[in-house]
Amino acid sequence: MRPKIISSFLQSALGRCSNWKGHVGSLACSVGRVGTTGHPLRHCHTINGDPPRILITGGLGQLGTGLAKLLRSKYGVENVILSDIVKPSKEVVSQGPYVFANILDFKCLQEIVVTYRIDWLIHFSALLSAIGEQNVPLAIRVNIEGLHNIMELSKQYNLRVFVPSTIGAFGPTSPRNPTPNLTIQRPRTIYGVSKVHGELLGEYYNHRFGLDFRCLRFPGVISSDTQPGGGTTDYAVQIFHDAIQGRHFECYLRPNSRLPMMYIDDCLRALWEMLVAPEEQLRCRTYNVTAMSFCPEEIVTAVRNHFPNLQVSYRPDSRQDIADTWPEVFDDSEARNDWGWHHSYDLEAMCNIMFDNLRRQHNMT
Ligand code: SER
Numbered sequence: 119m120r121p122k123i124i125s126s127f128l129q130s131a132l133g134r135c136s137n138w139k140g141h142v143g144s145l146a147c148s149v150g151r152v153g154t155t156g157h158p159l160r161h162c163h164t165i166n167g168d169p170p171r172i173l174i175t176g177g178l179g180q181l182g183t184g185l186a187k188l189l190r191s192k193y194g195v196e197n198v199i200l201s202d203i204v205k206p207s208k209e210v211v212s213q214g215p216y217v218f219a220n221i222l223d224f225k226c227l228q229e230i231v232v233t234y235r236i237d238w239l240i241h242f243s244a245l246l247s248a249i250g251e252q253n254v255p256l257a258i259r260v261n262i263e264g265l266h267n268i269m270e271l272s273k274q275y276n277l278r279v280f281v282p283s284t285i286g287a288f289g290p291t292s293p294r295n296p297t298p299n300l301t302i303q304r305p306r307t308i309y310g311v312s313k314v315h316g317e318l319l320g321e322y323y324n325h326r327f328g329l330d331f332r333c334l335r336f337p338g339v340i341s342s343d344t345q346p347g348g349g350t351t352d353y354a355v356q357i358f359h360d361a362i363q364g365r366h367f368e369c370y371l372r373p374n375s376r377l378p379m380m381y382i383d384d385c386l387r388a389l390w391e392m393l394v395a396p397e398e399q400l401r402c403r404t405y406n407v408t409a410m411s412f413c414p415e416e417i418v419t420a421v422r423n424h425f426p427n428l429q430v431s432y433r434p435d436s437r438q439d440i441a442d443t444w445p446e447v448f449d450d451s452e453a454r455n456d457w458g459w460h461h462s463y464d465l466e467a468m469c470n471i472m473f474d475n476l477r478r479q480h481n482m483t
Contacts, residue, residue: 169197170197170237171234172193172199172238172240173240174186175221175243175268177202179347180341180347180382181282181339183200199230221264222259222264223267224270228271237277239268239280240393241268243260245257245261247349248349250308257308257312261312261313262312283314283335286305287335288301288305288443288444289303289306290306296449299402299406321404333404334389334404336385336407337445340358340379342475342476342479343475350377351379354379354417359476361421362425366431367431369418369433371434372434375434376411376447377444377445378408379412380409384409384461391459395456405459410461420466423469424473
């Protein structure tokens with residue numbers, strides 16, 4: 119059943135498509151190859167001598183355009199296909215290939231994988247935690263049925279597939295400080311349930327069919343150029359926009375509600391590093407990654423170093439109930455040990471770069 123009104127966030131979440139080609143071709147590293155753009159390919163992971171061709175689903179959400187930019191700089195503009203069901207801006211289409219992809223339509227996905235000779239699939243389409251609770255049937259379709267298409271497609275076309283998971287894959291019975299890589303996972307949101315399902319299904323396809331499934335559990339991601347939509351961690355993005363525009367910041371979490379967080383550049387770099395890690399380095403297929411943990415009163419203090427007059431009030435809502443069941447501190451030591459994960463941005467560095475970016479966006483420099 120289609121809802122009558124689908125916000126652009128939901129539309130973005132609905133966009134999807136997948137594929138992988140995995141280890142059929144030999145995956146090698148070479149320096150100085152030239153991509154289709156004519157730029158030398160840095161960190162070129164080739165498949166039978168060619169750069170991988172990569173499809174990103176749900177590409178107009180918080181992470182897609184940033185990831186496309188990163189991957190295009192490494193593998194060539196034409197080799198990274200961004201997709202969604204949302205009408206793109208002029209800017210998006212000027213940056214590289216963009217196609218319509220509905221992840222609930224298996225044939226549509228097959229067509230894209232075949233036409234564009236896709237090797238790797240990054241599957242971003244999903245409804246986040248808070249919005250998922252508002253429309254559970256839609257979240258089941260997008261997050262679970264859509265994923266089934268992605269997994270089958272990836273198996274059929276031998277694609278390497280990356281699916282993000284989340285701190286939301288844990289629940290009230292999980293240890294919260296710290297939350298280890300392998301522990302109890304009994305989430306209480308449909309978002310969390312769908313992500314645990316994705317982790318397990320991906321690991322099963324890897325074990326049973328040799329699918330090159332890769333998954334990172336991300337914390338709250340903070341970015342300046344695209345807005346996240348419908349998440350529980352979004353307050354930590356909103357505060358920057360309110361501060362720079364001189365608005366009062368009303369926080370829907372309590373001042374001491376601690377959650378793991380990460381700046382988007384760290385998030386995208388983690389994704390790429392795990393995506394290209396040699397298989398022998400991956401002792402598991404799903405890893406926690408994080409950069410920092412803070413609560414609202416701590417980010418308020420950090421933001422007030424830039425905007426001392428920021429006015430703040432607290433009005434916890436249903437998102438507080440979700441946050442109360444999530445990790446406070448994420449243990450990502452396995453990612454750090456196995457494939458060398460390290461973060462670059464702590465709270466202070468993140469505030470500096472967020473305000474630099476936002477000042478530029480608002481022509482305040
Ligand atoms: N940012 C997500 C959310 O809040 C967590 O993965 O739903």
